[in-house]
Amino acid sequence: MTGKELQEKLGWKFPVIAEKYPEHIGEADRFCEGYKEFLNTGKTERECVKRAVELLEAAGYRPFEKGASYAAGDKIYAVNRGKAVIASTIGTEPLARGLRMNGAHIDSPRLDLKPNPLYEKDGMSLLKTHYYGGIRKYQWAAIPLAMHGVVYLEDGTRREISLGEKAGEPVFCVTDLLPHLAGEQNSRKLGEGLKGEELNIVVGSIPYEDSKDVKEAVKLKALAVLNEYFGMTEKDFLRAEIEMVPAFQAADVGLDRSMIGAYGQDDRVCAYTALAAEMEAKDPAYTTLTILADKEEIGSCGNTGLDSDYVLHFVQTLAEMSGADYKEVLQNSICLSSDVNAAYDPTFPAVYESRNSCYVGKGCVLTKYTGARGKSSSNDASAELMAKIIKIMDDAGVCWQTGELGAVDAGGGGTIAKFVAGMNVDVVDLGVPILSMHAPFELASKLDVYHTYLAFRAFYNAR
Numbered sequence: 001m002t003g004k005e006l007q008e009k010l011g012w013k014f015p016v017i018a019e020k021y022p023e024h025i026g027e028a029d030r031f032c033e034g035y036k037e038f039l040n041t042g043k044t045e046r047e048c049v050k051r052a053v054e055l056l057e058a059a060g061y062r063p064f065e066k067g068a069s070y071a072a073g074d075k076i077y078a079v080n081r082g083k084a085v086i087a088s089t090i091g092t093e094p095l096a097r098g099l100r101m102n103g104a105h106i107d108s109p110r111l112d113l114k115p116n117p118l119y120e121k122d123g124m125s126l127l128k129t130h131y132y133g134g135i136r137k138y139q140w141a142a143i144p145l146a147m148h149g150v151v152y153l154e155d156g157t158r159r160e161i162s163l164g165e166k167a168g169e170p171v172f173c174v175t176d177l178l179p180h181l182a183g184e185q186n187s188r189k190l191g192e193g194l195k196g197e198e199l200n201i202v203v204g205s206i207p208y209e210d211s212k213d214v215k216e217a218v219k220l221k222a223l224a225v226l227n228e229y230f231g232m233t234e235k236d237f238l239r240a241e242i243e244m245v246p247a248f249q250a251a252d253v254g255l256d257r258s259m260i261g262a263y264g265q266d267d268r269v270c271a272y273t274a275l276a277a278e279m280e281a282k283d284p285a286y287t288t289l290t291i292l293a294d295k296e297e298i299g300s301c302g303n304t305g306l307d308s309d310y311v312l313h314f315v316q317t318l319a320e321m322s323g324a325d326y327k328e329v330l331q332n333s334i335c336l337s338s339d340v341n342a343a344y345d346p347t348f349p350a351v352y353e354s355r356n357s358c359y360v361g362k363g364c365v366l367t368k369y370t371g372a373r374g375k376s377s378s379n380d381a382s383a384e385l386m387a388k389i390i391k392i393m394d395d396a397g398v399c400w401q402t403g404e405l406g407a408v409d410a411g412g413g414g415t416i417a418k419f420v421a422g423m424n425v426d427v428v429d430l431g432v433p434i435l436s437m438h439a440p441f442e443l444a445s446k447l448d449v450y451h452t453y454l455a456f457r458a459f460y461n462a463r
């Protein structure tokens with residue numbers, strides 16, 4: 001055997017998808033048209049749930065009913081408080097043999113309005129915000145923002161808010177200093193380039209028409225317009241959840257159109273691909289459980305995040321209905337914690353370890369562990385589980401790679417994995433490599449998105 005032959009036999013390198021499957025470039029392109037539409041219609045967790053339910057209903061899913069009897073192939077879904085959704089296809093195997101779970105999150109970093117946000121200062125009306133999730137604050141100034149959310153009026157009427165998305169609608173923004181006057185600001189550390197209390201959103205600059213004897217007429221004008229749009233008053237801000245998100249639409253990026261640039265790809269890219277695989281599951285051996293969760297970006301807390309027991313309760317109820325022991329169901333289950341990982345960035349190589357980074361264009365990334373420092377707060381997936389998942393992907397011809405979130409001690413992060421593991425389920429992270437993660441405009445490779453979908457499909461189809 002020549003050295004070259006031996007090297008091929010013993011060594012390993014992850015392939016480049018476009019070289020291995022040139023025909024997938026077109027397939028990925030077509031697949032991502034639906035993905036871009038999903039990104040544009042779901043800019044908040046609530047909107048993602050609404051869109052997911054529309055897609056699920058159209059694919060034959062029905063709301064889960066406690067006490068109903070379900071047969072193999074039946075498709076059901078359950079919404080948690082309008083912010084999270086579980087979809088499931090009943091398998092041919094008994095439930096006690098375990099579930100095939102796939103959990104992605106549909107919340108993304110953003111600027112939330114404070115409970116009492118509207119004020120007037122020096123002839124302008126502005127909104128105070130409190131950022132949600134890990135953002136680099138300076139990235140959120142001087143870009144168009146849209147207003148999304150929900151508000152409850154005094155009489156209990158629920159109004160959905162969406163302003164700044166459609167052509168002709170106004171947008172909003174956080175201002176930044178001009179370079180001419182930024183001397184002092186330029187000497188701040190980058191993390192304080194813009195401070196939390198400087199993330200104020202401009203909403204108006206003209207006073208209410210009849211401003212005689214009115215103290216803050218510019219603020220009043222803003223209130224009058226909000227009242228016109230949504231029927232709301234200042235007090236109603238206290239009964240609202242309003243999220244300011246980038247107003248731009250998902251777009252093809254690059255001369256070769258090989259990438260997608262958009263807000264909120266972390267982690268709607270896994271939500272969309274998981275949902276697509278879920279909807280295609282026909283008579284799977286194992287019952288599938290696709291979870292689109294909320295609150296991951298702030299630690300999976302709250303009753304719509306995965307630190308809550310809502311998934312556990314769903315599994316318990318499902319188990320009870322089919323006469324299975326839920327503890328046995330969970331112990332035999334496998335879950336993909338489907339979340340993005342940091343793609344190697346050629347402009348900033350110092351924070352990566354090149355041998356253990358994921359790369360744009362090499363497929364979905366299997367992340368054995370996340371966490372910070374000595375794997376703190378991680379779920380370190382076992383060799384046994386890695387072997388199972390790798391076999392499923394290899395058998396289906398999926399392009400996958402491994403990756404750590406940056407070099408050791410360069411930082412770190414977490415996912416929903418540790419909360420799923422807390423239910424005594426075997427879980428590993430799998431997702432899409434992303435550039436500029438958590439920025440208002442994140443970047444992903446279409447081929448990586450497509451192969452993540454292929455991985456999820458293979459996972460549900462595996463016998």
Ligand SMILES: [Zn+2]
Nearest residue numbers: 266267339340
């Ligand atoms: Zn994420």
